[in-house]
Amino acid sequence: MQPSADLGIGRPRPHNSVIMHRFANPARFQRIANAVLPWFTAATVLLLALGLYFALFDSPADYQQGETVRIMYVHVPSAWMALFVYSFIAAASAAALIWRHPLADVAARSASPIGACFTFLALVSGSLWGKPMWGAWWVWDARLTSVLILFFLYLGHMALLRAFDDPTRGARAAAILALAGFVNVPIIKFSVDWWNTLHQPASILRLGGPSIDPSMLLPLLLMAVGFTTFFVVVLLLRMKAELLAARLRAAQLARLQPAMP
C-alpha cells in the first residue's frame, strides 16, 4: 500500500448524504441498471423454467395434501415476496425521509405495485389451496387477516402517492405510511406462533433447519429466487420509466418559462 494514499485526512469528510447522493446519480443508476438488466432477465427465465419443471413434473405429491401441494410453489414464494418487497419499501422510505436520497422515493414508488401483485397472488393461491384442504376459501385467522392488511397497506401506499398535487408531499406521506405499516411485517411472520391459527407454521426459516423434504425444497427455492430476480427486473424497468418521466416534466417546465432572468 502506498504511504501517500489519500486517506482524506485534513479535508472535511463528505457528509453521509453526500456519499449517498453520489450513488443516487440518475445517470449512474441508468448505467448500472442497463448493465445488470440482461443478466437478471436471463436468470429469471432460467430459474422460473427450472422451478416450474420441478414444481409441476419432477416433485412428489404430498402424502396428506396430494397434488394440491404444487400450489405451494406459487403461494409461498409470493408470500415471501409480499413481505420482502414491503421491507424494501420501508427501507427506501426511511432513506428518503432521513437522507433525502433522490432515488429512494423513486424506488419505493416503483416497488409498491409489484408488492401488491405478489400479495394478491399469495392471497388468491392460498384461497385456492384452502378450499380443498381446509374446506373454506377464507378464514379470519391471524395469518390470513394480517396478510390482507398488508395488501391494503400496499393499496394505501399507491393511493397516497397520487393523492397530492405536489408529488414530493405525496411521497412524504406515503413514506410515513410505509414506515408505520412496517410493524405488520413481524406480526405476519410470527402470527403463526403467537396465535392459534389454521395456517401451518414456518417449515423453512425455523430453528432446527427446514422440515421439508429436499424434493419439495428444490422447486420452492428455485421459484423463490426466480420471483426475486423478476422483482429486480420489473423494479429497474419501472425506476427507469419514473426517472424519464421526471426528466420529461422538468424539461416541459423549463420550456414554459423561457425568459428566466
Next chain:
Amino acid sequence: MTSTIQDFLAMGGYAQFVWPAYGLAAVVLVGLLAISLRQLRKAEAELSALGLSRRERA
C-alpha cells in the same frame, strides 16, 4: 401417453385448484411486466419527441 397427459392435467382431482393458481400467477406477473415495459417505452418516446437540446438533456 394420452392417459399420462390426462393424469397430469387432472392433478389428482385437484385440477380446478392447481391450474387457476398457476394461471393467475402467470397472468398477473406477465401483465405487470408488460405494463411496466409499455410505460418505459412511452416515456422514452415522449422524451425523444421533445427533441431536447444537449443542455436540457443533462
